[in-house]
Amino acid sequence: MKRHLISAADLTRDDAVLILDTAEEMARVADRPIKKLPTLRGRTVVNLFFEDSTRTRISFEAAAKRLSADVINFSAKGSSVSKGESLKDTALTLEAMGADAVVIRHHASGAPYRLANSGWIDGAVVNAGDGTHEHPTQALLDAFTMRRRLVGRDAGLGKDLSGRRITVVGDVLHSRVARSNVHLLNTLGAEVTLVAPPTLVPVGVETWPCEVSYDLDAVLPKSDAVMMLRVQRERMNAAFFPTEREYSRRYGLDGDRMARMPEHAIVMHPGPMNRGMEITAEVADSDRCTAVEQVANGVSTRMAVLYLLLGGSEPAVTTPRTEESN
Amino acid sequence: MDAHRDASPGASATSAARPVLEAPDIARVLTRIAHEIVERAKGADDVVLLGIPTRGVFLARRLADKLQEITGGAIAVGSLDITMYRDDLRLRPARALARTEIPGGGIDGRLVILVDDVLFSGRTIRAALDALNDIGRPRAVQLAVLVDRGHRELPIRADYVGKNLPTSLRETVKVQLTEEDGRDSVLLGMRATAPAAGQ
Numbered sequence: 001m002k003r004h005l006i007s008a009a010d011l012t013r014d015d016a017v018l019i020l021d022t023a024e025e026m027a028r029v030a031d032r033p034i035k036k037l038p039t040l041r042g043r044t045v046v047n048l049f050f051e052d053s054t055r056t057r058i059s060f061e062a063a064a065k066r067l068s069a070d071v072i073n074f075s076a077k078g079s080s081v082s083k084g085e086s087l088k089d090t091a092l093t094l095e096a097m098g099a100d101a102v103v104i105r106h107h108a109s110g111a112p113y114r115l116a117n118s119g120w121i122d123g124a125v126v127n128a129g130d131g132t133h134e135h136p137t138q139a140l141l142d143a144f145t146m147r148r149r150l151v152g153r154d155a156g157l158g159k160d161l162s163g164r165r166i167t168v169v170g171d172v173l174h175s176r177v178a179r180s181n182v183h184l185l186n187t188l189g190a191e192v193t194l195v196a197p198p199t200l201v202p203v204g205v206e207t208w209p210c211e212v213s214y215d216l217d218a219v220l221p222k223s224d225a226v227m228m229l230r231v232q233r234e235r236m237n238a239a240f241f242p243t244e245r246e247y248s249r250r251y252g253l254d255g256d257r258m259a260r261m262p263e264h265a266i267v268m269h270p271g272p273m274n275r276g277m278e279i280t281a282e283v284a285d286s287d288r289c290t291a292v293e294q295v296a297n298g299v300s301t302r303m304a305v306l307y308l309l310l311g312g313s314e315p316a317v318t319t320p321r322t323e324e325s326n
Numbered sequence: 327m328d329a330h331r332d333a334s335p336g337a338s339a340t341s342a343a344r345p346v347l348e349a350p351d352i353a354r355v356l357t358r359i360a361h362e363i364v365e366r367a368k369g370a371d372d373v374v375l376l377g378i379p380t381r382g383v384f385l386a387r388r389l390a391d392k393l394q395e396i397t398g399g400a401i402a403v404g405s406l407d408i409t410m411y412r413d414d415l416r417l418r419p420a421r422a423l424a425r426t427e428i429p430g431g432g433i434d435g436r437l438v439i440l441v442d443d444v445l446f447s448g449r450t451i452r453a454a455l456d457a458l459n460d461i462g463r464p465r466a467v468q469l470a471v472l473v474d475r476g477h478r479e480l481p482i483r484a485d486y487v488g489k490n491l492p493t494s495l496r497e498t499v500k501v502q503l504t505e506e507d508g509r510d511s512v513l514l515g516m517r518a519t520a521p522a523a524g525q
Contacts, residue, residue, distance in 0.1 A: 018422060021422070021423075022422065022423055025407070025423040025424075025425065025426070026423075028426060032460065032461060033461075033462070034460040034461070036460070037410045037411075037460075038410070038411060038456070039410040039411075039415065307410070307420060308420045309420070310420070311410070311415055311420040311421070312415055312416060312417075312418055312419040312420035312421065313416050313417055313418055313419060314419045314420075315419060315420055316419055316420035316421065316422065317419045
């Protein structure tokens, strides 16, 4: 593995499978009376959040704390950043405090890359979502959820998602989740189809390793997992579709559409959900919807990422495959 | 144990290794340990065998089979991965994890017997004791090993030893088990280079 996790595209198949396998063991810790491991004792993880986020921040915080790391939460609101401090000066401050890892969420695409490659800090940088670019740990927890549901908890160990057909529906243009998922799922051997109105498909999508369709009903019967993306109203500064009602008619998932999916297929949502918009309450509350499971899996997956990046003298080595666990 | 693995010899060193225990010896030794457990635990009703991955798990399962033959009752058996409790994590790249499987009845109030292939520095067992602490509170903890090669770095000893094997630090002890290596044997070899200090 590389020293930082900036993009899902940086992960090889072996890296990704190692993270998923490690997450599976981490998930078992959650079933114990003492849900804590001493592994990252004495290490400091800084959550550097320039953009509002509740679930991702508390997920990373829970993950770091379960591994006994010290956690410092730094949010732009009410901090020196609101007084005009630059990313560089913030980074130098964190470095001076001895951060072993910086988990960064930023509204600007590329901020984590800049932080990792600037030489401002020595620690590992984990991208927790940058602009409309990437959100690699979300893609990892999605892949983890898919592998658990479609391949099996124990049967999935060591395996990827080859041959599985994953459909990602909605606001692909503004979605870092979609971008990270396309890269990671492709690395794991899955076939990805993006479904969105033409206005919400990014320019250059033809270079992505996936198919694009504008017709949800045609794709649903051949999907093993359907991932509904949130319509990001806060990023909608132009008219991407005529009305919300029309969007939800053509691209929303309701009970009738769900019935057209194969029996084993699951419905995923990275949250937060807009009930009635991209997903109806009927679907959101059904057994096939993994939204809540994804939150729990998020903690396990982030524990795995933090452990593999910080748990040794250097990040885990995946190639060549050694008898490391012996 | 850690160090013997950390320095596990390459193919060339293994070829020069000589067997000190063969398959029938290992079977005999495990049978004896099983009888010792029954004798000391006055039956084996509350025994939980926890193997330390990788080879300790196979040994624990074999011991459980033997105990079942002797006592006629079911024996709880599982595995305990100690990777995240090791004291040398920062000396090497992050390691892959192995499975921890605690039997359904838990370990509270039971007699836990840790099972490993080689007892060497004792650091693995120290880590295992820490790991147990997070899982429950056994009535007592004991240790069974196939080979005790000496050179302890911590005040730890085994309760059941298959074979005491006095070694020098320049020697390597390699346990092979059918489940993992296709054959049963314990090999004593020579290290290719001088041993690193400590672990």
